[in-house]
Amino acid sequence: xxxxxxxxxxxxxxxxxxxxxxxxxxxxxxxxxxxxxxxxxxxxxxxxxxxxxxxxxxxxxxxxxxxxxxxxxxxxxxxxxxxxxxxxxxxxxxxxxxxxxxxxxxxxxxxxxxxxxxxxxxxxxxxxxxxxxxxxxxxxxxxxxxxxxxxxxxxxxxxxxxxxxxxxxxxxxxxxxxxxxxxxxxxxxxxxxxxxxxxxxxxxxxxxxxxxxxxxxxxxxxxxxxxxxxxxxxxxxxxxxxxxxxxxxxxxxxxxxxxxxxxxxxxxxxxxxxxxxxxxxxxxxxxxxxxxxxxxxxxxxxxxxxxxxxxxxxxxxxxxxxxxxxxxxxxxxxxxxxxxxxxxxxxxxxxxxxxxxxxxxxxxxxxxxxxxxxxxxxxxxxxxxxxxxxxxxxxxxxxxxxxxxxxxxxxxxxxxxxxxxxxxxxxxxxxxxxxxxxxxxxxxxxxxxxxxxxxxxxxxxxxxxxxxxxxxxxxxxxxxxxxxxxxxxxxxxxxxxxxxxxxxxxxxxxxxxxxxxxxxxxxxxxxxxxxxxxxxxxxxxxxxxxxxxxxxxxxxxxxxxxxxxxxxxxxxxxxxxxxxxxxxxxxxxxxxxxxxxxxxxxxxxxxxxxxxxxxxxxxxxxxxxxxxxxxxxxxxxxxxxxxxxxxxxxxxxxxxxxxxxxxxxxxxxxxxxxxxxxxxxx
Ligand SMILES: Nc1ncnc2c1ncn2[C@@H]1O[C@H](COP(=O)(O)OP(=O)(O)OP(=O)(O)O)[C@@H](O)[C@H]1O
Numbered sequence: 102x103x104x105x106x107x108x109x110x111x112x113x114x115x116x117x118x119x120x121x122x123x124x125x126x127x128x129x130x131x132x133x134x135x136x137x138x139x140x141x142x143x144x145x146x147x148x149x150x151x152x153x154x155x156x157x158x159x160x161x162x163x164x165x166x167x168x169x170x171x172x173x174x175x176x177x178x179x180x181x182x183x184x185x186x187x188x189x190x191x192x193x194x195x196x197x198x199x200x201x202x203x204x205x206x207x208x209x210x211x212x213x214x215x216x217x218x219x220x221x222x223x224x225x226x227x228x229x230x231x232x233x234x235x236x237x238x239x240x241x242x243x244x245x246x247x248x249x250x251x252x253x254x255x256x257x258x259x260x261x262x263x264x265x266x267x268x269x270x271x272x273x274x275x276x277x278x279x280x281x282x283x284x285x286x287x288x289x290x291x292x293x294x295x296x297x298x299x300x301x302x303x304x305x306x307x308x309x310x311x312x313x314x315x316x317x318x319x320x321x322x323x324x325x326x327x328x329x330x331x332x333x334x335x336x337x338x339x340x341x342x343x344x345x346x347x348x349x350x351x352x353x354x355x356x357x358x359x360x361x362x363x364x365x366x367x368x369x370x371x372x373x374x375x376x377x378x379x380x381x382x383x384x385x386x387x388x389x390x391x392x393x394x395x396x397x398x399x400x401x402x403x404x405x406x407x408x409x410x411x412x413x414x415x416x417x418x419x420x421x422x423x424x425x426x427x428x429x430x431x432x433x434x435x436x437x438x439x440x441x442x443x444x445x446x447x448x449x450x451x452x453x454x455x456x457x458x459x460x461x462x463x464x465x466x467x468x469x470x471x472x473x474x475x476x477x478x479x480x481x482x483x484x485x486x487x488x489x490x491x492x493x494x495x496x497x498x499x500x501x502x503x504x505x506x507x508x509x510x511x512x513x514x515x516x517x518x519x520x521x522x523x524x525x526x527x528x529x530x531x532x533x534x535x536x537x538x539x540x541x542x543x544x545x546x547x548x549x550x551x552x553x554x555x556x557x558x559x560x561x562x563x564x565x566x567x568x569x570x571x572x573x574x575x576x577x578x579x580x581x582x583x584x585x586x587x588x589x590x591x592x593x594x595x596x597x598x599x600x601x602x603x604x605x606x607x608x609x610x611x612x613x614x615x616x617x618x619x620x621x622x623x624x625x626x627x628x629x630x631x632x633x634x635x636x637x638x639x640x641x642x643x644x645x646x647x648x649x650x651x652x653x654x655x656x657x658x659x660x661x662x663x664x665x666x667x668x669x670x671x672x673x674x675x676x677x678x679x680x681x682x683x684x685x686x687x688x689x690x691x692x693x694x695x696x697x698x699x700x701x702x703x704x705x706x707x708x709x710x711x712x713x714x715x716x717x718x719x720x721x722x723x724x725x726x727x728x729x730x731x732x733x734x735x736x737x738x739x740x741x742x743x744x745x746x747x748x749x750x751x752x753x754x755x756x757x758x759x760x761x762x763x764x765x766x767x768x769x770x771x772x773x774x775x776x777x778x779x780x781x782x783x
Contacts, residue, residue, distance in 0.1 A: 116148075161376075389659045393563060
């Protein structure tokens with residue numbers, strides 16, 4: 102094959118977009134060579150962004166886009182945005198540079214037909230769902246107590262039986278093994294009680310109206326048998342999570358991204374929300390939401406470290422103040438990182454392209470039926486319940502900002518208001534939906550065209566309290582409790598219902614937007630297809646009314662589900678994962694878990710356990726120390742020798758062993774490897 106000569110590289114370097122695109126049509130050999138290289142598409146993206154005054158976060162894409170296809174997709178997207186800041190002077194001429202043309206440049210003379218040119222993909226609803234696991238807390242790590250018991254269904258027991266007794270067992274031999282185990286001819290079968298047929302699992306998983314109580318008790322007869330519910334494996338490489346799920350047994354969840362507990366704040370932002378920042382600066386609205394149970398890390402992910410009072414303003418911590426206004430802090434959340442990047446981009450675009458901008462921030466909480474303005478001492482927005490969200494959308498709660506210091510001070514001020522409310526109103530912060538909004542208006546140079554976009558950063562309230570605190574059960578009729586208690590309980594129930602109303606409305610809107618997109622796609626593929634009108638129920642809750650301008654249409658949406666791996670939170674974790682899954686456009690099938698995947702999970706755990714053992718061997722040493730021991734006759738000082746230096750690896754190994762044991766159906770106690778047992782008294 103003829104490869105492109107040196108001069109082509111210099112044309113790519115110095116030529117304009119049109120020249121670079123046309124290069125691919127010089128010969129068939131050049132065409133193949135160029136269009137199959139990431140570098141060519143990168144150059145096209147750069148030229149397109151430069152000529153059309155679009156913001157391109159090249160550094161980000163260089164670190165995240167690895168394939169030619171992903172660069173092509175980015176070019177398609179930018180192409181769809183090409184008229185945001187620069188109007189087409191000659192429509193006809195420009196279409197010949199469209200993505201379809203560059204993907205498959207015709208080698209014959211003449212321009213492609215107008216209808217061959219694909220529009221960019223910005224018009225379709227786009228949602229990415231990611232999952233982030235919180236690092237284990239010391240008290241919760243590796244412990245399996247308190248987790249719901251799950252009976253692994255029969256079709257999943259077969260591969261496990263094979264893994265234990267020989268891979269070449271046929272189905273009927275594996276079944277015989279199970280029967281023998283159940284009739285006590287061998288050791289007790291850890292999965293006895295399996296009764297769910299494969300079809301039942303899929304039906305049960307997909308049945309609407311599934312209740313939390315069903316999640317907790319799969320069957321009365323099985324409640325004391327089976328494995329402990331929990332996360333078995335987290336696979337960031339293929340964005341999946343494998344768990345032992347009440348009501349389903351082994352179950353795989355698939356998302357756009359999965360972040361394991363060791364991921365930094367920066368990594369999470371780079372791989373989830375940073376793309377939204379680029380669209381926002383290019384004039385497209387977007388939403389980033391965090392969802393999860395209380396304490397799973399929503400606020401940590403969105404707003405980073407929590408402020409502990411006003412010591413910095415009092416000048417007690419000058420160093421910290423300097424650091425805050427300098428470069429990003431490792432603990433900064435998505436809000437801080439996003440605000441900094443937006444400001445940097447706007448400043449450099451003003452300097453390089455003359456694009457003027459105006460930005461404002463809004464920080465509100467949706468609590469019950471009211472919207473509270475966190476930048477106005479938590480006052481209710483508007484005087485009527487109906488109008489609150491409209492004031493937010495009209496910009497009446499907005500504060501103009503020009504610098505990072507101003508944004509930072511609003512974030513801190515709002516956070517302080519949340520804290521006050523939290524103390525005054527019984528953990529209001531975790532029971533309200535918090536929305537931080539950046540509103541941007543840019544002026545296209547030369548034309549004075551105004552381009553507006555909104556970026557909503559949302560910390561969603563979790564719904565777990567309804568099930569965990571059983572508020573619905575504690576509401577007795579008036580007369581059995583005091584009136585004060587009665588009203589307090591009613592308030593809790595109403596709060597939980599408000600949170601759920603917001604979340605259900607959000608889910609319904611996202612589902613409707615998916616459906617709308619499906620109808621559009623079908624209509625595009627088949628001209629005879631009759632599109633059904635799809636209603637998006639934004640009006641169903643205050644939360645969705647506020648989000649309406651940045652959810653759907655050309656707006657990009659990212660949802661980050663935060664979760665814990667602690668088995669005692671397993672039910673809430675799976676509820677969160679299911680919520681994320683239902684919002685996602687990634688195809689999931691409840692019964693799609695293959696035998697190979699189950700065995701792969703066991704293999705993975707084995708290899709992780711091995712590498713943990715190697716690390717323990719490398720880092721662990723014995724240390725002798727004196728400790729005071731209490732016994733009946735008083736205190737006694739004894740000398741003990743303890744292993745030190747590999748405590749974290751030991752904890753990790755305990756967790757891995759517990760997960761493997763859960764998967765293989767061993768009783769939880771077998772998983773507990775007490776570190777204290779290693780202590781040797783001299
Ligand atoms: N990924 C993480 N890395 C380190 N610490 C974390 C992480 N996620 C959460 N935490 C810590 O866990 C605690 C609870 O997190 P956070 O307040 O963000 O939870 P939340 O889901 O917002 O809870 P709530 O709904 O009650 O507001 C905090 O102390 C936080 O610093």
